[in-house]
Amino acid sequence: MTDQPSEAAPESVVNALYFGTKTLHVEAERSGIISDLLRGEASRDGYILLHRNLLTAYQALERGLEHHRATPSLKALAQYRLERSAALEADLVALCGGSFAGIPILPEGERYAQRIDACADGDGARLIAHAYTRYLGDLNGGQILKRLLMKKPELRAAELSFYDFPDAPDLTALKTEYRNALDQAGTLVADPQAVIDEGRLAFQLNIELSWAVQNALLPEAAK
Structure with missing residues (x-):
């Protein structure tokens, strides 16, 4: 008697996104302001401008996931409530000594947020790619970036609450759980x-924003 062939397990969407965006991920780390941050060379102004523009992307992602809280494929993601916008706004207030209303939203920042808003249309499946890019990134490289930022440009803890997850005592466990939630979502789309x-496009939008931020900081004569 021969064993019946078992049904193949669904491919991990996290693995597929990782391998599908690997080249762009490397490019992103070498681009514009992100490269400066990872080398410990970014200025305070550069960090502020980048995160003012990322705030709109996080707000769009939160809106999209909230809209799909009852959508079967996104339930597992939405329940984690990893929202970063409130902490990011608090950081910007601290960084700017009050209002950050004067910090511009660049066209590339607008396009990034608009794309995430568009992904909330229909079944919202493409939001999975942006949740992977942003939230899983925050739980991984974001923690390394926080340590670098405390060294240069010597940002204070009150200016880096974006990287804290106070409701999660074990970040390693949270990262594993969120990865599993992403994979669960991927099996249902x-x-x-x-x-x-969409994951590839998300990295491309990040690359474009990174260069735009760096270029916006250059003296007018150097542009």
């Missing part, structure tokens, strides 16, 4: 390839 394609 109708078109997994669309999620991978």
